[in-house]
Amino acid sequence: MRVKCIDCRYFDNRSEMIERTFPGLNSLSSAYSSVWAESGICSRHELFLSPWRRCEDFQECLIGIADT
Amino acid sequence: MSEKEIKPSPDYCETPKCAVSATQKPAAMGWKELYLKEDWWAIYVGFGIALLCLLAFLNGSTFAKSLAINPGGLKWTSDSFGKVVDHFSNNIGLYGIQFVFWLVIFSITTKIMRIKTSEFIPAFFILYILSILAFLIGGWQDAGRWMLEPPIAALLIGLVIANVFPFPKWMDSGFRVEYYIKTGIVLLGATFPINLVVSAGPVALFQATLISLTTCLTIYFVATKVFGLDKRLAAVIGTGGAVCGISGSMAIASAVGAKKEHLYTSVTLVVIWAIFMVFFIPFVSKMLNLHPGIAGAWVGTSEFADAAGFAAASAYGKMAGNEDAAIQGFTLMKVIGRDIWIGIWSFVFALIACLKWEKEECGVRPSAMEIWWRFPKFVLGFFLASLLMTIIAAGYSAVDFNKVFKPGVFGPIAGLRTWAFIFCFMSIGLTTRFKELKSAGAKPFISFTVGVLVNVTLGFILSVYVFGDYWMKLGK
Numbered sequence: 001m002r003v004k005c006i007d008c009r010y011f012d013n014r015s016e017m018i019e020r021t022f023p024g025l026n027s028l029s030s031a032y033s034s035v036w037a038e039s040g041i042c043s044r045h046e047l048f049l050s051p052w053r054r055c056e057d058f059q060e061c062l063i064g065i066a067d068t
Numbered sequence: 069m070s071e072k073e074i075k076p077s078p079d080y081c082e083t084p085k086c087a088v089s090a091t092q093k094p095a096a097m098g099w100k101e102l103y104l105k106e107d108w109w110a111i112y113v114g115f116g117i118a119l120l121c122l123l124a125f126l127n128g129s130t131f132a133k134s135l136a137i138n139p140g141g142l143k144w145t146s147d148s149f150g151k152v153v154d155h156f157s158n159n160i161g162l163y164g165i166q167f168v169f170w171l172v173i174f175s176i177t178t179k180i181m182r183i184k185t186s187e188f189i190p191a192f193f194i195l196y197i198l199s200i201l202a203f204l205i206g207g208w209q210d211a212g213r214w215m216l217e218p219p220i221a222a223l224l225i226g227l228v229i230a231n232v233f234p235f236p237k238w239m240d241s242g243f244r245v246e247y248y249i250k251t252g253i254v255l256l257g258a259t260f261p262i263n264l265v266v267s268a269g270p271v272a273l274f275q276a277t278l279i280s281l282t283t284c285l286t287i288y289f290v291a292t293k294v295f296g297l298d299k300r301l302a303a304v305i306g307t308g309g310a311v312c313g314i315s316g317s318m319a320i321a322s323a324v325g326a327k328k329e330h331l332y333t334s335v336t337l338v339v340i341w342a343i344f345m346v347f348f349i350p351f352v353s354k355m356l357n358l359h360p361g362i363a364g365a366w367v368g369t370s371e372f373a374d375a376a377g378f379a380a381a382s383a384y385g386k387m388a389g390n391e392d393a394a395i396q397g398f399t400l401m402k403v404i405g406r407d408i409w410i411g412i413w414s415f416v417f418a419l420i421a422c423l424k425w426e427k428e429e430c431g432v433r434p435s436a437m438e439i440w441w442r443f444p445k446f447v448l449g450f451f452l453a454s455l456l457m458t459i460i461a462a463g464y465s466a467v468d469f470n471k472v473f474k475p476g477v478f479g480p481i482a483g484l485r486t487w488a489f490i491f492c493f494m495s496i497g498l499t500t501r502f503k504e505l506k507s508a509g510a511k512p513f514i515s516f517t518v519g520v521l522v523n524v525t526l527g528f529i530l531s532v533y534v535f536g537d538y539w540m541k542l543g544k
């Protein structure tokens with residue numbers, strides 16, 4: 001089972017979303033840069049995190065359930 | 069926490085909203101980075117353009133040279149404005165081809181990076197027109213006297229538009245500051261002698277390391293010991309001021325698990341101070357009549373972001389009549405001296421956070437691979453382009469190099485690089501909307517400002533007095 005932040009339902013690292021979240025970010029940086037790696041925002045804890053982190057609130061992102 | 073203890077809820081995706089979010093969520097990127105990150109595209113585009121210029125030269129074609137046309141060198145006055153009219157009426161076809169050239173390259177590559185083409189194309193059209201305007205202002209006979217060289221003109225035009233009658237937010241899709249500057253840096257590498265990197269690199273690394281450590285520790289100390297701010301916030305703004313601006317802040321923010329607000333604060337502080345420094349350092353350098361190599365090194369030491377720094381260095385270089393020296397000094401200090409350490413800073417802070425600050429919460433020990441994951445890959449393109457072109461140029465005698473190869477190959481590459489830089493400088497202005505920036509708070513602002521003062525002062529002393537003789541040799 002995958003338990004890292006990158007596989008968690010609360011974690012979002014889409015570049016477009018990140019640039020929208022932080023006004024002014026794209027004026028001197030970019031969420032499409034290598035240095036961003038796969039960092040993203042945890043919506044449960046309102047933290048900005050590396051994708052390899054873990055925590056006790058992990059909830060696996062099960063894609064497709066709502067399609068049914 | 070062991071993996072066995074994890075019991076994910078099987079029904080969490082009960083809402084359509086959740087499902088939409090989940091299906092859009094990218095999985096681990098892996099090799100996809102090669103086509104989803106702009107660093108790699110900057111390398112591909114930079115190498116492609118350099119190869120085009122080289123092939124055109126070898127085939128005796130003037131296509132690449134024509135493609136690099138801009139009105140920045142017209143030196144027009146109010147009495148001779150007819151020059152401008154003649155220039156555009158004679159070259160309107162070339163400008164059309166040039167626009168299509170850039171549009172095709174950037175719209176296709178950004179589409180692959182999942183940026184909306186329907187937003188990119190109109191935004192890029194506006195960007196191109198405004199860039200011509202910036203070149204035109206820079207081509208005014210008296211532009212230098214008023215500090216209106218093309219980089220500064222582009223930045224000012226963009227800032228005025230963004231803060232007085234801003235374009236819609238969706239147009240930011242075409243104002244890709246970092247993509248344009250990275251493409252320009254790879255093109256810069258193609259005209260940058262590798263022996264200069266080898267000979268000047270150690271000095272740049274030493275100066276950059278000294279300044280980065282001093283600045284970061286100053287901000288961190290003032291923020292935590294004087295104002296009692298959160299260690300994570302202190303680390304985020306400290307590296308923002310010391311390493312690589314917003315990109316540095318972000319890398320460290322994610323490494324230490326910072327709050328979103330910490331990053332808001334850092335973005336605001338870096339943007340405000342970086343924009344101020346674009347004008348301040350060239351202004352002071354001009355007052356002191358600094359050698360452009362020295363001023364470039366100072367900018368590289370004390371500016372916070374690559375894009376803003378190139379604007380300052382390029383503007384002062386043009387004012388001082390030796391843009392190459394200023395650009396070389398800046399590149400050595402910032403790109404080579406400071407940027408390449410971002411992964412190491414990130415890894416070190418991740419270790420500190422996980423092993424000291426939050427032993428119970430981190431969950432997993434950081435990997436040394438963090439250094440590679442966060443390495444600014446476009447720098448590899450810079451090095452490789454520099455190495456390859458130096459090897460190719462070594463096949464020519466000194467006389468042939470200066471008479472034939474340099475104007476035939478380096479000339480068009482430098483011309484197209486100038487365009488990439490202007491797109492970047494204009495984009496900085498167009499995306500800097502001061503009223504959108506979140507409030508940083510007095511304590512973080514003062515902490516950061518103390519770091520800026522230390523950085524600028526120490527950067528000046530190191531660039532002018534300690535290593536001044538060294539930086540003065542650049543651009544020859």
